Every structure is written in C-alpha cells, then in structure tokens.
Amino acid sequence: MLKKVPNPIDRHVGSRVRMRRMLAGVSQERLGEALGLTFQQVQKYEKGTNRISASRLQQISKMLGVPVAFFFDGAPADDSVGEGFADASATTYVADFLATSEGVQLTKAFVRIKSPRVRRRIVDLVESLGEAPIDTIEQ
Numbered sequence: 001m002l003k004k005v006p007n008p009i010d011r012h013v014g015s016r017v018r019m020r021r022m023l024a025g026v027s028q029e030r031l032g033e034a035l036g037l038t039f040q041q042v043q044k045y046e047k048g049t050n051r052i053s054a055s056r057l058q059q060i061s062k063m064l065g066v067p068v069a070f071f072f073d074g075a076p077a078d079d080s081v082g083e084g085f086a087d088a089s090a091t092t093y094v095a096d097f098l099a100t101s102e103g104v105q106l107t108k109a110f111v112r113i114k115s116p117r118v119r120r121r122i123v124d125l126v127e128s129l130g131e132a133p134i135d136t137i138e139q
Contacts, residue, residue: 013048022099027039029042
C-alpha cells in the first residue's frame with residue numbers, strides 16, 4: 001500500500017499554524033486544550049498529515065490572533081492556475097525557516113535589537129557564514 005503524502009497546501013497551512021503558535025509562545029498542548037483536542041492532533045495539523053477544517057481554522061485564527069488569510073500567505077500555487085509573477089521558492093523557504101524553533105528564536109531575538117547598525121552587521125555576518133565552506137565554520 002502506498003503511503004499517503006500530505007497535500008502541499010495542507011502542509012503549508014500547518015507550518016503557518018506552527019510558526020504563529022511558536023511566535024505567540026503557545027505550546028501544542030495548550031492550543032489543543034483550548035480547541036478541545038490532544039496535542040497529538042495539533043501535531044498532525046502542523047505537519048499537514050490531517051487537514052484543518054474551515055471552522056477549526058477559524059478557531060485557531062482567533063486563538064492565535066491572526067486573520068484566517070494569514071495561514072495561506074505564501075502558499076504553493078496551484079499548477080493548473082499558474083504561478084503568475086510571484087517567486088514561490090523565495091516565500092516557501094522563508095516560511096519553512098520561520099516555522100522552525102530556530103527561526104522563531106532568531107526572529108524574536110533579532111527584532112529586540114534596537115540599533116539598525118547592529119542589525120545590519122548581524123545580517124552581514126550571517127550572509128558571510130552562509131557563503132563560507134562548512135569545514136571552516138564547524139571548528
């Protein structure tokens with residue numbers, strides 16, 4: 001039997017739920033309790049394994065303080081409609097990164113830095129590390 005692969009839009013919506021939940025500092029358990037679900041069900045939503053119904057997505061949007069449209073921002077385009085002028089790959093990797101705990105931690109720490117000059121130097125540092133060979137970084 002073939003393993004069922006989650007729909008890319010379900011995965012995207014789930015990753016946006018995860019990103020927003022983490023930014024809000026809400027645990028899977030706490031969100032699940034507020035929705036009347038187990039944390040395992042929240043995990044399945046966030047991975048895109050289980051689809052989120054429209055009414056459930058409305059509940060989640062209210063609890064996390066964002067409009068429902070937030071969960072679809074940067075969603076993969078339907079191939080039958082066409083990509084238009086948007087660079088889907090650019091928004092996808094950013095959304096994927098922001099859905100990780102490291103992405104959330106880095107974003108929270110970065111926005112607390114008041115000096116534009118310091119923020120610019122951090123961006124320069126990270127860009128230079130991204131271009132450096134791996135063996136020179138891991139020492």
